[in-house]
Amino acid sequence: MQKELQALAQPGALATLTGINRGIEKESLRITPAGKLAQTPHPEALGSALTHSSITTDYSEALLEFITPVNDSIDSSLTKLEDIHSFTYRHLDEEILWAASMPCIVAGDEGIPVAQYGRSNVARMKTVYRYGLGHRYGRLMQAIAGIHYNFSMPDEFWEQAWHASGKTTSKADYITGRYLGLIRNFRRYSWLLIYLFGASPAVCASFLRGSENHGLEPFDGNGKSFHLPYGTALRMGGLGYNSTAQQHLNVCYNSLEQYVATLSSAIGQSHSAYSAIPTGENDDYQQLNDSLLQIENEFYSPIRPKRVAQSGEAPLKALMRGGIEYIEVRCVDISPFCPVGIDAQQVRFLDTFLLYCLLEDSPPCNDEEQATQASNLEAVVNRGRKPGLQLDEGNGAVTLCDWADTLLESMRPVAKLLDTAHGSTSYEASLAEQSAKVVDPALTPSAKILQEMQEKGLPFFRVAMAYSEQWADYFHKRPLSDETLADFEKETQRSLQAHADLEQTGSLSFSEYLEHFFAQYENLRDLH
Template identity: 25%
Template sequence: MFSRIGQLIFDNEAVAKTSDFTMGLEIEMQRVDEDGNLSQEPYPSAIGDEKTNPWITNDFLETMAEMVTPSAQHALDAMHYLYVINNTLRSALAPGELLWPMSMPPRLPKDKTKLRLAKMGPKKEAYLKEWAKRHGYSQGTPCGAHINLSIDTHVVEMVLEAFPERFKNEREVRNYLYTVLAQGFVRYRWLLTYLYGASPLVEENYFEPGKGLPHPIRSVRQSKYGFGTKFTGDFTNLDRYIARIEEGVKAGILTSDYEFHGPVRFKGNADLKKLPEQGIEYLELRMLDLDPSSSVGVRTGTLRFIRLLASYFIMHPPLKENEVEDILLNADKMNETVAEENPQEVCQYQAKARAILKSLERYANQIQLGPEYSEILEDLEDRVENPYTTPSAKLLNYVKDGSLTEYALRRAKRYQRAAQETIHPFKGFEDGHIYTADELRQELTR
């Protein structure tokens, strides 16, 4: 059953718009040498300055490259931009350098203080030092695929026009719709962890001596062993989202509002206090491990599934406001359970996963999405029925002496060779020119 807003969208035949969210990608990968150690090389000079190039920058470590695409209307366009930017970085690497294709880092030095924090200016460097002191260096090293998702303006305008008694302006519509989306993605994060988790183990020196995993798991990065601050956000509404983060800063749990690294973040004005005035402009989804079977860390089918989920969430009734916090706290526990399961075992929530995918299949048929969505859902249904077909379980076939280093380096070298064979590599960052999103889109589509 659609919500009133969902029915409005359906009746106006705007469903294609809701499944066609604008997407931008942020993909993190560690630079390594041919032996699988973190690189000692500086940020590649052929792509300008890490402090001013917003499209290939660094995050946490100097070796932790972050590739950012301009937003795109279609998943294929987003992937095209990512491939060009990824190849641009690869072609600028020093001889012998590679991009590590896994979410969890390669082997780390025993003395973590030897790791080089990103050189992103005095303020950011001071923040990174404080963060490392609080949480340890290892916790800052996992990499992932982040998806920035924004709603088509046509949908926002249509909802405002149809419900003037409920929303005063576009900002209120956006805040409401993005909150509904955020709740959906946090609620079903566990399903994404099951379907796309690809970090079953860690390499040498990630843990301190005497500590470690009891057995391989679905996703180290999405578990309590993975990235960053374990601070729970409040997604009831925008005001409570902001208040919860401010409480965390006041209590000293967070060093600043920037340190909130929830699975979903509301994005708009960089100043959290000004976010209500400007409104939410997009969501940042942070729950995907890198896909090591892809040279760019993510696949087109994954982006399409994320868009399908977003469309489904917008079209269906949202959670009741007084139930949001309890339901999402339970969802966090479910995610931890799934993340720490043995990848080769049937998921504890298999029946729930099966039911959700069946609902999505019915929905996709109802709104007449193309055959590519049917193929994606069939593949994901296979993963639910047979855990051996999930990414983490497949990776266990390549473990040698408790490590995935040999597999990761083999992949990294293959991807590097392919990039070096590109006939016309993009060289637009060499002179340090800072592109706007529109300029970069134009350059990357030539």
């Protein structure tokens, strides 16, 4: 890494670090004033969830997803995210947005409406996929919200790095190889992000109703909240984005071909546990297929390689067409302590962490190492703040604190380089903020949530509800410029028209549409 740091410190290369591209996707549940999951349809005043560029839905009709455009300015990205919230609040009537990752009061699977996108084939495919998720894993898991952080280095950075490497491969292959190295390192060290930013140590009792083997402890005598005393991000553990069916799916990140072939095979591999779920008989689609994965998005991972797909193109085919374009970090909890769930200090650390993962040597991984990574992640999810907690560094046991200190110290030159490029001290300040959390676990978001519950004698629901109301008030009072408001209104109308146009086009039946779509995977299964 030292050689690359020295190269990046040169004036011509340093400027490329100001061009890091980022995009934020932030999910938020719509809730009633009483704190229950909204049962109302997606507000038409927000445009079409199928075609709007910045306001859509995820699994549930009540789970809004806000998307910022690709931007190389942290402040601009966060301002855009605040603008989307402000515009949305103008059209929610009395509903508000839930300010936490783990859900509000929910009434079982039946109380979680699945997202609807319209009558076109692409719309129907999105909804059927979600029905399939509900049948396979339960709808409750799909009501959990998070933040996805999209990250890519600018073209100028890659051009210089590729030339310095000797151009022994194509530029696209070089970039893909480097992003795969980033992903491997991310998986080695992602437990650190869970410790530093995990903000889901407790859940509302309604989320666990009907479940007896959750392993959580009652927080108080009245049984309104359950938690793990040293837990950090329950969203990333057994309660959240986890799947027993996928546990034996060993996805390798040593080459793009292996990654694509493994997931493509899982999409084409019938899974007996899903065979009883209707898949088109008498036009009854409750899932897209009975495979281990309906589509690649069903593979739950804290990080994904991505490329913008063309219309109708499968994501894996897009990756094989052009290589990895950016990476998507998926393990970020919503912080109830700031208006949009993430702030500039956290973004700066994410950039530092990801750039470190890119520059640091990243040897190939194997099944044994992947098992160790999963074990480390599970330990930090459930017991991350436990004094003396030990993790497996690969060469033996080490305490979380010692390993975290070593990693953060190793990131210092990266943070310093980013500060030099930006003419600031903000990146090193963000790093120092994270180091303080290692010294004092009480500073972590997960500890602060439990401490507030304890000090105020409130269940998780009441604490999260108070923050939800606070930020609702904030966004109701936050002004939008006439120009920004006009842009949102224009996009709303454009999305509704695009939605209407989609419903008027296409002569294929839904079964034919699916057949054409899934044919894309056939040639991808034999790549390795």
